[in-house]
Structure formats: C-alpha cells, structure tokens
Amino acid sequence: MKITLEHLTKKFPSRNRKSHEEVIAVHDFDFEIPDGKLVGLLGPSGCGKSTTLNLICGLQKPTEGRIYFGDDDVTDLAPEHRGVGLVFQNYALYPHLTVKKNITFPLENLKGAQKLTKAQMEERALQAARLVQIESLMDRKPNELSGGQQQRVAIARALVKTPRVLLLDEPLSNLDARLRLQTREEIRRIQKQTQITTVFVTHDQDEAMSISDIIVVMKDGVVQQIGKPQEVYDDPVNLFVAKFLGTPPINVFQGRVKQEQLYVGEDAVLTVKGVPDQEVFVGIRPEGFQLKADGPLCCHLDRIEVMGRDISVVSSHECCESPRVRSIINAENHLDLASDTVRFSVKPNKIFLFHKETQERIRFETASRT
Amino acid sequence: MEKNNLKGWLYLLPAFLFLGAFMIYPLIDVFVYSFEEGYNSASQTFYDTGMYNYSYVLHDPYFLQAVKNTFILVIITVPLSTGFALLISLALSSIRPLRELFQTIYFLPYVTNTLAVGLVFMILFKKTAYSDGLVNLLIQQFGGSSVDFIDGPYWAKMFVLCFYTIWVVMPFKILILTSALASVDPVYYNAARVDGTSRFRIFRKITLPMISPMIFYLIITGFIGAFKAYSDAVALFGTNLNAARMNTIVGYIYDMLYGDSGGYPSYASAAAILLFAIVLTITCINLLISKKHVHYI
Ligand SMILES: Nc1ncnc2c1ncn2[C@@H]1O[C@H](COP(=O)(O)OP(=O)(O)O)[C@@H](O)[C@H]1O
Ligand SMILES: [Mg+2]
Numbered sequence: 001m002k003i004t005l006e007h008l009t010k011k012f013p014s015r016n017r018k019s020h021e022e023v024i025a026v027h028d029f030d031f032e033i034p035d036g037k038l039v040g041l042l043g044p045s046g047c048g049k050s051t052t053l054n055l056i057c058g059l060q061k062p063t064e065g066r067i068y069f070g071d072d073d074v075t076d077l078a079p080e081h082r083g084v085g086l087v088f089q090n091y092a093l094y095p096h097l098t099v100k101k102n103i104t105f106p107l108e109n110l111k112g113a114q115k116l117t118k119a120q121m122e123e124r125a126l127q128a129a130r131l132v133q134i135e136s137l138m139d140r141k142p143n144e145l146s147g148g149q150q151q152r153v154a155i156a157r158a159l160v161k162t163p164r165v166l167l168l169d170e171p172l173s174n175l176d177a178r179l180r181l182q183t184r185e186e187i188r189r190i191q192k193q194t195q196i197t198t199v200f201v202t203h204d205q206d207e208a209m210s211i212s213d214i215i216v217v218m219k220d221g222v223v224q225q226i227g228k229p230q231e232v233y234d235d236p237v238n239l240f241v242a243k244f245l246g247t248p249p250i251n252v253f254q255g256r257v258k259q260e261q262l263y264v265g266e267d268a269v270l271t272v273k274g275v276p277d278q279e280v281f282v283g284i285r286p287e288g289f290q291l292k293a294d295g296p297l298c299c300h301l302d303r304i305e306v307m308g309r310d311i312s313v314v315s316s317h318e319c320c321e322s323p324r325v326r327s328i329i330n331a332e333n334h335l336d337l338a339s340d341t342v343r344f345s346v347k348p349n350k351i352f353l354f355h356k357e358t359q360e361r362i363r364f365e366t367a368s369r370t
Numbered sequence: 371m372e373k374n375n376l377k378g379w380l381y382l383l384p385a386f387l388f389l390g391a392f393m394i395y396p397l398i399d400v401f402v403y404s405f406e407e408g409y410n411s412a413s414q415t416f417y418d419t420g421m422y423n424y425s426y427v428l429h430d431p432y433f434l435q436a437v438k439n440t441f442i443l444v445i446i447t448v449p450l451s452t453g454f455a456l457l458i459s460l461a462l463s464s465i466r467p468l469r470e471l472f473q474t475i476y477f478l479p480y481v482t483n484t485l486a487v488g489l490v491f492m493i494l495f496k497k498t499a500y501s502d503g504l505v506n507l508l509i510q511q512f513g514g515s516s517v518d519f520i521d522g523p524y525w526a527k528m529f530v531l532c533f534y535t536i537w538v539v540m541p542f543k544i545l546i547l548t549s550a551l552a553s554v555d556p557v558y559y560n561a562a563r564v565d566g567t568s569r570f571r572i573f574r575k576i577t578l579p580m581i582s583p584m585i586f587y588l589i590i591t592g593f594i595g596a597f598k599a600y601s602d603a604v605a606l607f608g609t610n611l612n613a614a615r616m617n618t619i620v621g622y623i624y625d626m627l628y629g630d631s632g633g634y635p636s637y638a639s640a641a642a643i644l645l646f647a648i649v650l651t652i653t654c655i656n657l658l659i660s661k662k663h664v665h666y667i
Contacts, residue, residue, distance in 0.1 A: 045473040049380070057564055059502075059560050059563065059564065078563075079563050079564045079566075080563065080564065080565065080566025080567075081566070084564060085564075086560075086564045088560070088561060088562070090557065091559040092555075092558055092560070094558060094561075094575075094576060095580075095665070095667040096579040096580065096665035096667060105562075105565060105567075105575075106565035108571075109565055109566045109567050110566075110567070126541055143667070157565075161565070283494065
C-alpha cells in the first residue's frame with residue numbers, strides 16, 4: 001500500500017496563555033511512501049515524528065493537507081477504519097491481559113462479515129506470534145516479559161489484523177544496546193517477509209540508516225531531506241542533516257572561500273571551483289581525512305584511539321566548532337606520536353560547504369589540488 | 371540479616387504497643403464481657419458466664435430490626451453509591467471545560483457536617499404542620515399524594531436513609547475514582563482506538579480492569595462503613611431510633627450502653643461481637659471474590 005502525504009500540516013494551540021503563537025508540529029509534509037518499503041522517519045526529539053505518525057494512523061487530525069492510502073483518501077477516516085498497525089514507544093501492552101489476549105484483542109473487535117471464531121482467532125494469534133518468535137510466551141502477562149519480548153508482543157499485536165500499513169514509534173528506545181541491534185534486524189526481517197509498508201520513527205540515525213529503504217530527516221516539523229540512507233549521508237542538503245547523520249559525527253570548521261580557494265584558518269585546504277568569496281561552514285566526515293606529511297590541514301595532535309581495523313585520530317584545530325577533531329584512518333598508516341601536530345589532506349567528496357547564514361549546502365566542482 | 375530482623379521488630383514495637391493497648395486489649399475485653407451475664411462496669415461484677423447474652427440479643431426484636439435495617443442499607447447503598455460515583459467520574463473525566471468546578475461541587479458534601487446535611491434533608495423531606503416539605507410539594511405537583519418521609523411508613527423512611535447515605539458517601543468515591551481514571555495511561559486508549567475497539571468494550575476491557583483495585587477498595591470500605599452506620603440515622607430520625615424502627619446495629623450497641631434503655635454492657639458486647647463477625651465474614655467474601663476480578667499491576 002502506497003501512502004501519499006499531501007502538504008500535511010499540524011498545528012497545536014499554544015499551551016502558553018500569554019503568547020498565542022501556535023506550535024507547528026508538522027509543516028507542509030509532502031511525500032509519497034512507496035509500496036512495501038520501510039521508511040525511517042528521523043529527527044531529534046520534538047521535531048514532529050510522533051505527530052506525523054499519529055496523523056498517518058488517524059489518532060490526530062491534520063490542520064491542513066490530505067493523506068492517501070493507495071488511492072483512498074483517508075484524511076477524515078477514523079483510525080479503526082484505516083487498517084493500520086501501530087507499535088507505541090512504550091508498547092502499550094494491556095498489563096492485565098496475557099500475551100495471547102493482547103494479541104487477539106484487535107481481532108475481537110472485528111464485526112460483521114469479518115468476525116472470526118475463537119479457533120480462527122487463536123490460529124491468527126499463533127501465526128503472528130510465530131512471526132516474532134514468542135509462541136512459547138502466550139500465557140504470560142506483560143510484566144513477566146523482558147523489554148525485547150514485550151516489544152515483539154507489541155509487533156505481533158500490530159500485525160495480527162494484517163494491517164495495510166505498519167507504524168512503529170521509536171520501538172527500540174526502551175531496549176538495551178545489544179537487544180536494540182538484534183531487534184532492528186528482526187524488524188527488518190519481518191518487514192521483508194510481510195512486505196507491509198512500514199514507517200519507522202527514531203531519533204537514532206544509526207538505527208534509521210541501517211534498516212531503512214528510505215530515510216526522511218526532519219527538524220522542527222520541517223522535512224529536511226528524503227532519500228536512500230547512503231545518498232543522504234553522502235550528499236546532505238544542509239548543515240543540520242550533515243551533522244545529524246554519521247557516527248562519529250562530522251567535523252565542522254569555520255572557513256572562508258577566497259578566489260576559489262577554501263581556507264580553514266590560514267591553511268588553503270581545497271580548490272573549490274564556482275564558489276564566490278564568502279565565509280562558510282566546512283564539514284568534513286571523519287573518514288575524509290588522509291594522513292599526509294605535507295597535507296594542507298594542520299591539527300594539534302591529542303591522542304589516537306585504536307579500533308582494530310581503523311584508528312581514530314583525536315586532534316584539535318582552532319577553527320573547529322567542537323574541541324575535538326575526530327578522523328578515522330586506516331590502521332596501516334603510521335603516525336608519529338611524538339610529534340605535536342598532524343597534517344591531513346582531505347578527500348573532496350567527503351567535504352561539504354555550507355552557507356554561513358542559511359546553513360544550506362554550497363556545491364562546488366571537485367577539482368582537487370592533490 | 372538476623373540483626374536487621376530485630377531492628378525491624380523494634381521499629382514496629384511502638385505501633386504494636388499502641389494498637390495492643392487501645393485496640394486488641396479492649397477487643398478481647400469486649401469478647402470476654404459478651405460471655406459474662408449482667409456485667410457491671412462500676413463494680414466489675416457479673417452473675418454467671420455463658421451464651422445467654424447472645425441468646426438475648428438474638429431474640430431481641432430491636433436487634434433483629436437493627437440487623438434488617440443495616441443489611442438493607444448496605445445492600446442498597448454500597449452498589450448504588452459506587453455505581454453512581456463511577457458514572458459521575460466517567461462523565462467528569464470526559465469533559466474538559468469546568469471540570470475542576472464540577473469536581474469541587476461534587477466534593478462539597480464531603481466537607482459538610484453530617485448533622486448539617488441531615489438538617490437539610492429534614493427540611494426537604496419532613497412534613498410539618500406548616501409545610502409538606504419540598505419533596506412532597508414536588509410529588510404533589512406531579513399528581514402524587516404526599517408521604518411523610520420522616521415519621522411515616524417504613525419504606526419511606528428507609529428510602530430517605532438510603533438516599534442520604536448515598537449522598538454522603540458519594541463525594542469521596544467520586545474523588546477516588548476520578549483520580550483513578552486520570553491515572554490510566556491514555557496510550558492504552560489510543561492503542562485500543564487504532565484497533566477499532568468500541569467505547570463500551572474499551573470501558574469494560576481496559577478502563578474497568580485498570581481501576582479495579584480502586585473500585586475494590588471502595589467496595590470494601592463501603593461495606594464496612596455502611597455496616598457501621600449510625601450517625602446518619604440519628605441525623606435524620608433523632609436519637610430514639612428504636613421507636614422509629616430505624617435503628618442500626620451500631621445504634622443498638624450504643625443504646626444498650628448509654629441510651630434511655632441502656633446500662634447493659636454485656637448485651638452491647640455481644641451485639642458488638644456479632645457485628646464484628648458479620649463484617650469479618652463479608653470482608654472475607656469480598657476478598658475472595660476480588661481475587662478473580664481485581665488486577666493489581
Ligand atoms: N497534543 C499536543 N499539544 C500541543 N503540542 C504538542 C502536542 N503533541 C506534540 N506537541 C508539540 O509538537 C512538537 C512535536 O512533537 P512530537 O511529534 O511528539 O515530537 P517527536 O515525536 O519528534 O519527539 C513538539 O514541540 C511538541 O511539544
Ligand atoms: Mg515521539
């Protein structure tokens with residue numbers, strides 16, 4: 001089921017009695033989610049991810065804009081008629097019901113022609129439970145389950161009605177790190193297996209990048225960029241997106257362009273063709289640094305961290321926004337630890353320029369000086 | 371570990387001493403008196419020991435009347451007041467504007483003195499030489515004939531007593547239930563709505579189980595409170611409750627001790643032990659039933 005969001009906007013009345021300014025939780029969201037894909041909705045806390053999800057499932061009504069499931073306009077449809085499965089951040093399993101009862105709960109609501117017999121319900125519940133591998137836990141209560149198991153029950157409950165759309169609101173945020181890795185693979189597997197169009201909300205870029213077919217990066221209710229994870233990572237449209245994606249995060253420097261030369265401090269780092277003279281933000285991905293004895297970028301060396309295959313060089317530079325410049329280089333490189341300074345050259349495709357005020361990306365032709 | 375245990379007991383000791391001196395010792399005393407015939411608290415003497423006090427009390431028509439009155443009161447007021455309180459709390463929690471105002475209004479009877487409320491009820495229901503009372507005026511308006519609710523037939527008096535009791539106990543129940551309803555995480559309602567659950571089913575399958583511990587608490591304390599009713603009857607019908615046939619068990623005990631016909635601590639003790647046995651039995655039954663229906667989360 002394809003989902004089309006058309007100029008979706010959601011405003012909340014102000015909570016503050018003095019200023020009557022509305023809170024714009026989602027602003028002009030325009031996007032088509034292709035059938036059978038897993039879309040990661042990514043952004044910092046409070047950027048409107050949950051609101052977007054609530055709009056899609058019908059728990060909240062959009063202020064403006066329309067929502068289509070396939071060709072059906074569902075904007076004014078109540079949630080129960082939309083055929084969505086929703087997994088809440090804290091799972092919202094009914095604490096007084098057993099796992100089995102939790103999973104059959106949605107089925108018991110079916111009316112008329114869809115009504116199922118008890119045996120059919122149990123069969124469906126067992127199917128859903130098998131999919132998430134919890135069939136041995138059916139008689140337990142939610143508080144007798146671990147976080148990961150609860151999370152699976154929540155997914156089983158969302159899937160049991162075979163929804164047209166599966167919505168997951170930060171489903172992994174209550175799990176510990178190991179389980180989080182495991183469960184996100186699981187979610188991916190289930191999604192592949194069922195081919196249900198899925199929207200996955202998270203504030204963890206790692207999570208979104210690793211399992212999504214498409215990611216949507218949001219900030220303050222406004223969509224920043226939409227694309228395949230790798231494309232968005234390699235080609236961010238603005239400083240926010242560049243900063244938000246990637247671990248370790250991108251290094252941001254104050255720089256300026258003078259006669260098509262990019263300066264960071266006094267060092268001319270790169271030739272940037274077609275960029276007028278101006279002050280800029282320079283973002284360099286950690287993997288964009290290369291050790292080079294006569295490299296143009298000179299940093300003060302603090303320490304190195306060995307990570308096996310790679311080493312992480314921690315240095316500092318007076319123009320860098322953060323106190324640390326983190327670069328990741330191949331472990332085969334040799335670094336003179338006795339030296340105070342370290343010199344780098346930068347890979348042109350790993351360096352991004354952003355406008356000083358608008359923070360929008362400034363594109364340049366890659367004519368590298370190396 | 372051992373040491374900690376000792377410490378724990380030590381901390382409990384003051385409460386134990388207090389309860390022992392002012393609850394358990396008198397309770398045992400009452401139990402003993404109930405078997406001592408003609409006990410006199412001034413001279414600390416009695417004639418004989420045995421079951422005579424129980425036999426007397428159980429054959430006393432005033433006591434039987436009091437038991438009947440108390441049971442009617444309990445059976446009518448506990449379910450009705452809890453049910454109405456639940457309905458009102460549900461209504462309160464589903465409205466936004468003026469909720470606080472309504473909450474305050476519903477809570478007012480709780481902070482009003484029982485006797486003052488009783489006075490108001492007298493004015494509403496009593497028939498005097500000058501006026502028939504507001505309720506009777508209303509009944510006449512609708513074509514009925516007036517009834518004397520305070521000095522009239524038994525059912526009318528019982529009706530007023532039940533009405534009054536419900537009125538007095540409801541505010542506390544509403545307060546407890548509105549806060550219980552407010553403490554149910556709305557995420558469950560959202561989950562249920564997405565799954566297409568009807569409102570009634572949401573109430574039955576989600577709301578009710580989630581507030582069941584509070585309802586249970588209200589039912590147990592409601593039963594106990596209603597079995598111990600006394601001042602309500604006094605507020606409405608005066609102190610000579612036996613004459614009005616509106617006595618309660620606690621009223622009977624009081625009368626046996628201090629009333630016009632009083633001075634019989636042995637009979638009073640026997641009645642008190644009977645009341646204790648009744649309340650204990652009912653509470654145990656309640657506990658048993660609740661095991662199946664109350665969900666502690
Ligand atoms: N019911 C509401 N009333 C008023 N403001 C709200 C409401 N729900 C969310 N908001 C506001 O909308 C913005 C987006 O919220 P939300 O979608 O929950 O963010 P996210 O899920 O991305 O953390 C926040 O600023 C939040 O304060
Ligand atoms: Mg959220």
